Amino acid sequence: MAPKNAFYAQSGGVTPVINASACGVIQTAQKYPEKIGKVFAGKNGIIGALREELVDVSTESDEDIEGLKSTPSGAFGSCRYKLKGLEDNKAEYERLIEVFKAHDIGYFFYNGGGDSQDTANKVSQIGEKLGYPLTCIGVPKTIDNDLPFTDCCPGFGSVAKYVAVSMKEAGLDVESMCESSTKVFVLEVMGRHAGWIAAAGALAAENEGDAPHIILFPEVKLDKEKFLVRVEECVKKYGYCCIVASEGLQDQDGKFLADAGTKDAFGHAQLGGVAPVIANMVKDALGYKYHWAVSDYLQRAARHIGSATDVEQAYALGKAAVELAVEGKNAVMPIIVRTNDEPYQWELGHANLSEVANVEKMVPADYISEDGFGITEKCRKYLQPLIEGEDYPAYEKGLPKYVRLKKQLIDKKLPKFDV
Amino acid sequence: MAPKNAFYAQSGGVTPVINASACGVIQTAQKYPEKIGKVFAGKNGIIGALREELVDVSTESDEDIEGLKSTPSGAFGSCRYKLKGLEDNKAEYERLIEVFKAHDIGYFFYNGGGDSQDTANKVSQIGEKLGYPLTCIGVPKTIDNDLPFTDCCPGFGSVAKYVAVSMKEAGLDVESMCESSTKVFVLEVMGRHAGWIAAAGALAAENEGDAPHIILFPEVKLDKEKFLVRVEECVKKYGYCCIVASEGLQDQDGKFLADAGTKDAFGHAQLGGVAPVIANMVKDALGYKYHWAVSDYLQRAARHIGSATDVEQAYALGKAAVELAVEGKNAVMPIIVRTNDEPYQWELGHANLSEVANVEKMVPADYISEDGFGITEKCRKYLQPLIEGEDYPAYEKGLPKYVRLKKQLIDKKLPKFDV
Numbered sequence: 001m002a003p004k005n006a007f008y009a010q011s012g013g014v015t016p017v018i019n020a021s022a023c024g025v026i027q028t029a030q031k032y033p034e035k036i037g038k039v040f041a042g043k044n045g046i047i048g049a050l051r052e053e054l055v056d057v058s059t060e061s062d063e064d065i066e067g068l069k070s071t072p073s074g075a076f077g078s079c080r081y082k083l084k085g086l087e088d089n090k091a092e093y094e095r096l097i098e099v100f101k102a103h104d105i106g107y108f109f110y111n112g113g114g115d116s117q118d119t120a121n122k123v124s125q126i127g128e129k130l131g132y133p134l135t136c137i138g139v140p141k142t143i144d145n146d147l148p149f150t151d152c153c154p155g156f157g158s159v160a161k162y163v164a165v166s167m168k169e170a171g172l173d174v175e176s177m178c179e180s181s182t183k184v185f186v187l188e189v190m191g192r193h194a195g196w197i198a199a200a201g202a203l204a205a206e207n208e209g210d211a212p213h214i215i216l217f218p219e220v221k222l223d224k225e226k227f228l229v230r231v232e233e234c235v236k237k238y239g240y241c242c243i244v245a246s247e248g249l250q251d252q253d254g255k256f257l258a259d260a261g262t263k264d265a266f267g268h269a270q271l272g273g274v275a276p277v278i279a280n281m282v283k284d285a286l287g288y289k290y291h292w293a294v295s296d297y298l299q300r301a302a303r304h305i306g307s308a309t310d311v312e313q314a315y316a317l318g319k320a321a322v323e324l325a326v327e328g329k330n331a332v333m334p335i336i337v338r339t340n341d342e343p344y345q346w347e348l349g350h351a352n353l354s355e356v357a358n359v360e361k362m363v364p365a366d367y368i369s370e371d372g373f374g375i376t377e378k379c380r381k382y383l384q385p386l387i388e389g390e391d392y393p394a395y396e397k398g399l400p401k402y403v404r405l406k407k408q409l410i411d412k413k414l415p416k417f418d419v
Numbered sequence: 420m421a422p423k424n425a426f427y428a429q430s431g432g433v434t435p436v437i438n439a440s441a442c443g444v445i446q447t448a449q450k451y452p453e454k455i456g457k458v459f460a461g462k463n464g465i466i467g468a469l470r471e472e473l474v475d476v477s478t479e480s481d482e483d484i485e486g487l488k489s490t491p492s493g494a495f496g497s498c499r500y501k502l503k504g505l506e507d508n509k510a511e512y513e514r515l516i517e518v519f520k521a522h523d524i525g526y527f528f529y530n531g532g533g534d535s536q537d538t539a540n541k542v543s544q545i546g547e548k549l550g551y552p553l554t555c556i557g558v559p560k561t562i563d564n565d566l567p568f569t570d571c572c573p574g575f576g577s578v579a580k581y582v583a584v585s586m587k588e589a590g591l592d593v594e595s596m597c598e599s600s601t602k603v604f605v606l607e608v609m610g611r612h613a614g615w616i617a618a619a620g621a622l623a624a625e626n627e628g629d630a631p632h633i634i635l636f637p638e639v640k641l642d643k644e645k646f647l648v649r650v651e652e653c654v655k656k657y658g659y660c661c662i663v664a665s666e667g668l669q670d671q672d673g674k675f676l677a678d679a680g681t682k683d684a685f686g687h688a689q690l691g692g693v694a695p696v697i698a699n700m701v702k703d704a705l706g707y708k709y710h711w712a713v714s715d716y717l718q719r720a721a722r723h724i725g726s727a728t729d730v731e732q733a734y735a736l737g738k739a740a741v742e743l744a745v746e747g748k749n750a751v752m753p754i755i756v757r758t759n760d761e762p763y764q765w766e767l768g769h770a771n772l773s774e775v776a777n778v779e780k781m782v783p784a785d786y787i788s789e790d791g792f793g794i795t796e797k798c799r800k801y802l803q804p805l806i807e808g809e810d811y812p813a814y815e816k817g818l819p820k821y822v823r824l825k826k827q828l829i830d831k832k833l834p835k836f837d838v
Contacts, residue, residue: 014595044598073591079599161817168818169720172492176433179463180498185716203818275713276692294694296712297604301588304724307817387817398580398726398806399587399622 003035004106006325007049008057009042010074010141011081011112011119015155016162016303017314018111018141019068019075019403024318025109025139026057026065035326040103043407044077046110046119050092050419052099052412060405067403069315070393072303075405081419083119086126093126095417100127100134102413107135107325111318113142113153117333118357124331137321138333138353141314143300145196148359149351150335152386154317155300157310160200161387162302163189163244166295168204171211171242174291178240184231184282185242186292187212188258188275190299192248195219195363197299200383201244202375211242216278218248219363220372222257228285230373235288245274304400308389309344320348344385422454423525425744426468427476428461429493429560430500430531430538434574435581435722436733437530437560438487438494438822443737444528444558445476445484454745459522462826463496465529465538469511469838471518471831479824486822488734489812491722494824500838502538505545512545514836519546519553521832526554526744530737532561532572536752537776543750556740557752557772560733562719564615567778568770569754571805573736574719576729579619580806581721582608582663585714587623590630590661593710597659602707603650604661606631607694609718611667614638614782616718619802620663621794630661635697637667638782639791641676647704649792654707664693723819727808728763739767763804 008025010018022041029036041055042048048055055076057065068075083092100108108127110120117138127134140147145156167187174185191197195217202215213234216222234241249257258274275292283290313336320334333356337349367379375383393400427444429437441460448455460474461467467474474495476484487494502511519527527546529539536557546553559566564575586606593604610616614636621634632653635641653660668676677693694711702709732755739753752775756768786798794802812819 010595014592044596047598071591072588074595076595077598078596080596081599164818165723166717166721168821169491169722170716172490172821173433173716173720176429176493176495177497177499179466179496180500182716187717206818273695276695291715292692292713293715293717294692294711294713295717296710297589297592297601298585298606298712298714298717301592302585303588304584384816389817390811390814392809392811395809397803398808399583399625402587402591 003033003037005037005104006039006107006109007042007100007105008039008109009045009049009111010076010078011045011110011116012078013143013300014074014078015141015143015300016072016158016306017154017311019071020311020314021111021139021141021154021318022075023065023068024315025322028319028322032322032326036107037104040105040410041076043409045079045081046083047079047081047419049096049099050417052414054103054410055407056410059408064403064405069311070303070391071402072301075403076407082115083122086122093122094130096123097126097130097132098414101132106133109137109139109321111139111141113144114147114358114360117353121331121353121357124353135325135330136353137325138356139318139321140333140335143197144191144194146194146360146362148356148361151338151346152336154310154314156196157307157386158302159197159299160383161307162299162305163197163201164203164387165305167201167212167242167244170293171204174211174240174242181289182291183235183240183288184279184290186275186278186290187244188247188292188294189244191218191246193218193360193362195246198244198246199363199367199375199379200387203380203383203387209238212244213238213241214243214373215375216243216245216249217363217368218246218250220368221250221252221254224281228282231282232286243278245278247274249274303393306391307387308391309386311391316348324350341381341385344388422452422456424456424523425458425526425528426461426519426524427458427528428464428468428530429495429497430464430529430535431497432562432719433493433497434560434562434719435491435577435725436573436730438490439730439733440530440558440560440573440737441494442484442487443734444741447738447741451741451745455526456523459524459829460495462828464498464500465502466498466500466838467496468515468518469836471833473522473829474826475829478827483822483824488730489722489810490821491720494822495826501534502541505541512541513549515542516545516549516551517833520551525552528556528558528740530558530560532563533566533777533779536772540750540772540776543772554744554749555772556744557775558737558740559752559754562616563610563613565613565779565781567775567780570757570765571755573729573733575615576726576805577721578616578718579802580726581718581724582616582620583622583806584724586620586631586661586663589712590623593630593659593661600708601710602654602659603698603701603709605694605697605709605711606663607666607692607711607713608663610637610665612637612779612781614665617663617665618782618786618794618798619806622799622802622806628657631663632657632660633662633792634794635662635664635668636782636787637665637669639787640669640671640673642671643700647701650701651705662697664697666693668693722812725810726806727810728805730810735767743769760800760804763807
């Protein structure tokens with residue numbers, strides 16, 4: 001019997017290293033020709049499976065597949081498309097199984113965050129219910145670093161490095177001019193519910209007085225008065241004050257400071273613009289000259305300053321996903337298990353998708369300093385190794401050489417399905 | 420007779436490479452001990468001279484001075500402080516000469532943009548008028564790239580590289596998710612009057628259809644209708660649209676869009692920033708999901724992605740400033756003279772400060788495409804070499820090793836002077 005084919009898809013917000021995981025999946029699958037046939041990637045994630053828009057990855061060159069290791073974004077396309085519960089929308093799950101049947105797909109590798117691991121788990125259930133054997137393996141990915149069990153999530157380390165480096169650089173900039181110019185600088189970073197990225201900004205401060213001076217976590221409701229007192233203290237003591245603010249920062253009533261009212265496909269509020277709110281709050285109360293930055297997608301696409309640790313783990317988890325499948329595991333997700341802080345040592349493990357799905361790992365209370373404006377030594381110890389090592393892409397004419405895949409679709413075998 | 424000492428100061432907005440120029444000045448001055456005695460750096464720029472707050476650079480370690488080549492910000496402190504005209508505030512000029520006399524300073528190296536070159540020119544005049552011989556040399560610096568005569572300005576190449584790389588990365592991100600998520604992305608960049616940085620964003624587009632699709636220059640008043648038509652065309656053709664918008668973008672009446680006081684769809688005031696204004700304009704007219712980023716100081720501090728060409732030129736101009744002084748030139752500024760586009764070749768020249776002062780070099784009309792939304796081939800040829808080459812700082816524990824100088828002040832000899 002010919003070996004079953006595999007389906008791989010990227011899901012949710014992309015990262016600087018999700019393509020490194022793709023590379024790990026693809027290159028490892030090719031090492032088990034007796035177990036895995038072709039690898040088909042979904043064009044634009046799970047939408048590609050529903051629409052039967054599949055890319056046979058063997059039609060891409062080996063160089064391009066290798067180049068995925070250092071290419072940000074989702075090279076096959078990703079999507080914000082959440083499958084509903086099995087009962088609410090069984091048709092979509094049945095369609096997936098139909099497509100998988102049509103293309104003799106026996107492996108389902110789903111590269112995403114919490115929502116996506118939930119989807120992978122549901123797909124594994126429907127396969128069972130419909131009597132179509134399917135090996136479902138999640139591949140963790142999220143810059144938010146909020147998946148449970150795993151020491152960290154691929155994507156986070158690189159974003160953390162970007163934010164720490166950027167804050168360090170902007171901090172030096174502000175410091176060097178604060179005598180006669182800007183005194184308060186606010187950097188807004190991603191992290192709707194979990195403040196891991198904001199926490200990473202604190203790594204920029206290596207010595208007493210270094211920027212950033214204040215971290216505003218989504219886990220800590222903003223005490224405006226206490227915050228303004230702290231800003232004033234910093235400016236008086238250091239001449240300036242740098243603040244890292246999470247996009248998910250809430251006021252005392254639990255309302256997002258940046259809430260614009262829009263929602264994304266998952267029903268989550270679309271945030272953005274907390275930095276100008278904070279900057280104006282400071283200006284109104286204290287009169288300081290301010291500047292603010294919103295790095296938005298720049299932070300999660302910044303492969304040029306990728307963390308070598310992160311890249312290595314992203315690849316290793318893609319590879320591990322295939323190895324778990326080949327070993328006969330099902331409905332699991334490979335994870336990073338930390339075995340030592342310094343030097344950082346880690347090994348691979350795995351967790352059950354049913355336990356991973358839709359659990360958000362917040363920054364724990366003992367990682368946040370007592371005043372709520374900084375990180376503890378414990379948090380620093382956790383974060384430090386994740387940004388270590390540089391892994392630069394190749395450059396040509398001053399720009400990184402990022403891969404653009406051909407993404408040629410294979411012939412369809414089924415009727416159209418509207419998504 | 421002992422050789423005269425030199426004064427060096429950083430002025431105006433700092434850059435990723437102004438310290439490389441400082442390094443060029445300091446290391447070169449040390450090569451002419453028979454002509455130049457000590458080098459004193461002003462703490463916080465010219466304010467340091469007025470307050471007699473001077474750093475004897477020989478008290479800094481050679482390693483730290485060498486490390487300035489790869490450290491962003493102004494290591495001695497910079498300032499936004501413009502000396503008035505000679506007639507309006509002669510006292511300040513006289514104070515400068517007093518301080519220079521007190522510390523036997525015969526050389527004045529002023530590292531800044533247009534305003535600063537104007538100051539350097541005035542200082543050279545007052546020295547003459549008061550019968551105190553002073554050699555005044557400007558060292559060009561500005562991310563805005565708007566100084567005349569020189570092929571480009573140190574600082575610009577690195578910011579250009581940062582913006583081009585960031586736009587390329589964010590463009591891939593948006594492209595990979597546009598099927599089901601963000602369709603329009605706006606990156607706001609610096610450049611209040613001259614659109615050089617915005618133009619550099621266009622380098623990210625290497626092939627037809629690549630991001631960015633639209634550049635909004637301060638030199639081109641926004642035609643809202645034409646702009647929206649173009650956005651819609653892009654989304655229909657490519658699935659998404661990426662826009663680089665200059666902070667100095669103006670509407671048809673010449674009003675800055677960032678000052679427009681617009682409200683978003685939900686009645687919330689937009690608190691500054693041209694990017695959110697543009698993004699909301701698109702959302703209101705076309706309904707597309709958007710994201711926006713404001714890189715602000717991140718762009719001008721991003722030494723981690725510095726252009727090797729820029730770093731080399733910044734150092735060379737600092738070195739040339741000292742060499743011009745030693746040769747007996749006065750009231751001049753060294754410049755970059757381009758001798759070939761591809762491969763890029765350049766040599767050093769110099770211009771008179773009186774002709775440099777307060778002239779702003781805008782992006783010329785034949786560098787902007789006919790429709791006003793992009794750059795011409797001529798512009799690309801000009802910009803391309805300026806972002807070439809990577810010059811990475813050293814890293815330790817995941818962060819760049821940037822130099823923090825001791826900045827110990829020498830003893831004062833004069834009464835206090837209020838600034």
